Amino acid sequence: MLSAAHAPSRRLWLFSPKADLLFVLAPFFTGYAFLYAHYSLGVASLTLYWFWSVTANGPHLFATLTRTLFNAADRRQYRKFILISFSLFFVGPAALLISHWTHQIAIYEAYWVFQLVWAYYHVSRQHYGFLSLYQKRFGAISPTQKRMDWGLVHLSFAIIFAIWYCEAKAPTYTALRSSLTYAFIFMGISFAANEIFKHLRGIQISWTQIVYFVGAISLPALIVFRPTGQPLGDMYLLNVVVTYPHNIQYLAIVWFYHQGKPISPYKNQFAKYLSFGLIAGALFFYSLWFLSGRTVPFSLGTWAEANSRIAGVRLGDLFALFLQGIIFQHYYLDQKIWKLRHQPGIADALKIAA
Secondary structure, eight states, X not given: OOXXXXXXXXXXXXXXXXXXXXXXXXXXHHHHHHHHXXXXXXXXXXHHHHHHIIIIIHHHHHHHHHTTTTOHHHHHHTHXXXXXXXXXXXXXXXXXXXXXXXXXXXXXXXXXXXXXXXXHHHHHHXXXXXXXXXXXXXXXXXXXXXXXXHHHHHHHHHHHHHHHHHHHHOTTOXXXXXXXXXXXXXHHHHHHHHHHHHHHTTOOOOHHHHHHHHHHHHHHHHHHSOOTTXXXXXXXXXXXXXXXXXXXXXXXXXXXXXXXXXXXXXXXXXXXXXXXXXXXXXXXXXXXXXXXXXXXXXXXOOOTTTTOEETTEEHHHHHHHXXXXXXXXXXXXXXXXXXXXXXXXXXXXXXXXO
């Protein structure tokens, strides 16, 4: 079980050497393991997607709820955002219905791209957050330097995603892919130059921050710049490889938050925290798969009324898209509940200077 005493012993670490290595840096190796399982062992990306969903993605969705709906104090503090978040349950069904009624498949395709981009941004945003926290450990940085760090992280991830999307959906656009590849190389050189610039300006840098960035950006890059002859990883593989480390890191930071609060139902209750997350996550994803009829290990089958139609669309699709709103709710609430500068109680709980 994790210890509640996680104050950092040195400025090199966010929480402690053990906690950072296990729950912040080591999770990137899970991405490499999934790549090896898929490309070398031949494990299907759908199988990896199932494993990711029930062991990490589901629990990390539950972790957000422990900081909002399932916590009385946070529920009061974020009441407005929680109420707004429930409107996101209707985005998917609305896109499907409008697309069907107008006979414009492009509307639903736009929704699909929107949710994929938001998911990817959600991950890159967390990575920038961790990098920013590591930088704060070594003292304040100028607003200009902060903007440079933000741009390097988000642009690097955006370029990698654009390369993947371009090859997956428009493989004939070779000139665009080449331009994006050169742009990514330029971002890598810019990152190295930026770290050198910090050092020359007397801004302390750490290997933990550099290792974190390399670990985060290398995973989607390895899918795009894969070994010769290997097929491009599909959306299942992209989700698993990029998001599994993010899930573990998110579960950890929410856990540490609970340990820093005077009162929390999960204080020193790691088994309870993790088991509730695993159960809630499995219930969510198996319900989603049951409604949509997706075949996964230990499948519950398909809802008998899934092929019934309402307003011209499959009932199973409509309900599955509605349930998927939980994921959008997570993205939205996550953007509201981790603003350390405006919510000092979070920094106090994490033992991190805001």
